[in-house]
Amino acid sequence: MFNRRPPPPPAAMPPVQSGPDYSGAIRSIATQASELGRGAAELDGVIEDVVAASSRQVAEIGQLASDMQAMVQSNRAIEASGNASRVAMGQARDAVAHVGEGVLGVVTSLRDVASAATDITQIALQTRLVAFNATVEAKRAGEAGAGFAVVAEAVKDLAAKVEQSSKLIMSTVTQLDSRIDSLAASITDNKDAAQHSAFHQALAQVEASVNEIVAATQRNLQTCQGVTAEVGTVATSVAASADTLKRVNANTRNFLKASENLAEITNECGAVTPDTPFIEAVQRGAARLSTALEDAVAQGRISMADLFDDKYAPVAGSNPAQVTTRFVALTDELFPPVQEELLAFDPKVVFCAAVDRNGYLPTHNLKFSQPQGHDPVWNAAHARNRRLFNDRTGLAAGRNERRFLLQTYRRDMGGGQRVLMKDLSAPITVQGRHWGGLRLAYSF
The missing domain is CATH 1.10.287.950 (Methyl-accepting chemotaxis protein)
Incomplete structure (x- = not known):
């Protein structure tokens, strides 16, 4: 009989390769x-x-x-x-x-x-x-x-x-x-x-x-x-x-x-980008404001009709023009805690303020809510509350119903001064009805 040689040991399996990292x-x-x-x-x-x-x-x-x-x-x-x-x-x-x-x-x-x-x-x-x-x-x-x-x-x-x-x-x-x-x-x-x-x-x-x-x-x-x-x-x-x-x-x-759509797509892919922390922050803020408004309606502090009031009444003598609605007293109470917290979120943040679906900004950050004076240029920079910002960026932020909207725009500071920045917004809803959006503007 022929001596049989033992079978060779099984070949080592190659290590399993993970998918390519696209982040x-x-x-x-x-x-x-x-x-x-x-x-x-x-x-x-x-x-x-x-x-x-x-x-x-x-x-x-x-x-x-x-x-x-x-x-x-x-x-x-x-x-x-x-x-x-x-x-x-x-x-x-x-x-x-x-x-x-x-x-x-x-x-x-x-x-x-x-x-x-x-x-x-x-x-x-x-x-x-x-x-x-x-x-x-x-x-x-x-x-x-x-x-x-x-x-x-x-x-x-x-x-x-x-x-x-x-x-x-x-x-x-x-x-x-x-x-x-x-x-x-x-x-x-x-x-x-x-x-x-x-x-x-x-x-x-x-x-x-x-x-x-x-x-x-x-x-x-x-x-x-x-x-x-x-x-x-x-x-x-x-x-x-x-x-x-x-x-x-x-x-x-x-x-x-x-370019804005491309920026949104990259952020939707799940990878962490420089905009990710701001996106998460504005979404959390918008959710908190939605909950606060819903609680106010449930408690009978305001009706849905008053909360969605869009009959903007002019503020006499204001320059630039300011207007008021039936919900400004409530937003003056509920919005500042969230908005001031997000204003301090990062040194790049310039402002954080909620607008309704028509771009109306009832309650701004405290530093932008000064009483108007005689100089309209100073007013434009320091008294930005109670104003309609119904430009392309303001309207898009107020009417956006997607998870977030990332825009790039020039902010008008008054007196011909404009600052280039990013504008992130997330929708605010009350009882399933779209009220507006929370805007978070930050520099590049």
Whole structure:
């Protein structure tokens, strides 16, 4: 028999390999998504500012065009008034010419009166001589001529009075003749004279001024019409640019949304990312607020109708505008403990506040709930409670019903100051009804 060799020992089994560890890759993707979101938010904010500036330019150019149209209308009114003034000046010149003719007729009549007065004076003088001779002859006649002497003496006295009156008429007529002759010279336009009358010189100066005003107005009209055409061209161009920028802004919003979705997907994979602690914290906070509100309803401290009140009443004199609702007293009591705790959760946290489904923020962190003062810029930074933040980020946070929502946005601090940050939100529900969301904003 052949000796049989013993069978070889069984080969050692290879060690069981565990599945590949993707957590590092996911964290890397999450980091890249975060940076991508940051860049997208920055780009979105810049384009948004340009769009806002373009919209203001469109409005300003529209106002400028309106002002130019008003200037055109004003210049046309001035032109019409100037033309009417020229017509009136021509009518005045014609009227003065008629008056001048009348004055010249008066001068002629006065000279006729003066001539008649001269004749009367001569007749009165001759009458006095006749009366004197009659008196002498009556004295020679003695008693027989006494009656005739009385008559002769009376005629002599009457002739003396007539002569005196005639001389007075001649003196007055001479003065009037001089004055009216001067008036006639002033208002009569003698085209053959080397120098026109003072009145017609003044009239000519007024006409020249009116003509210059009309000419200047016509030049202004041409300029205004040209500028209006240019403004219209610029307005069309700026409006087209604004529309293009709005489309670009919509595309950047899509890009931003994609980066936010990528960040959410990486966090949903179960790997621990830099955002994980904040996600867990905001979810715990939202759950605590949901429980607190449900307890308040169950205890009869507030009705569901009052808790979901969205008839926002303006706060008089507030700037920026603040509003109030029927549930602010309850949120002022219940929200601060949770919100202040999360505010201190990490040095990166900038604020923590709940908003309703319309972006209304009733109760903010204590440091952002200062009484408003006279400076709206200071108010915008320090009195942020009781305000509607119904922008893209605020509305999305208030209306999100998924486990969490991670957004990247620029926070408006007032006075043109904006801070880039992340915004995490988790839904708040009461008796199965979505009330809003708890927002946790933190820096990169």
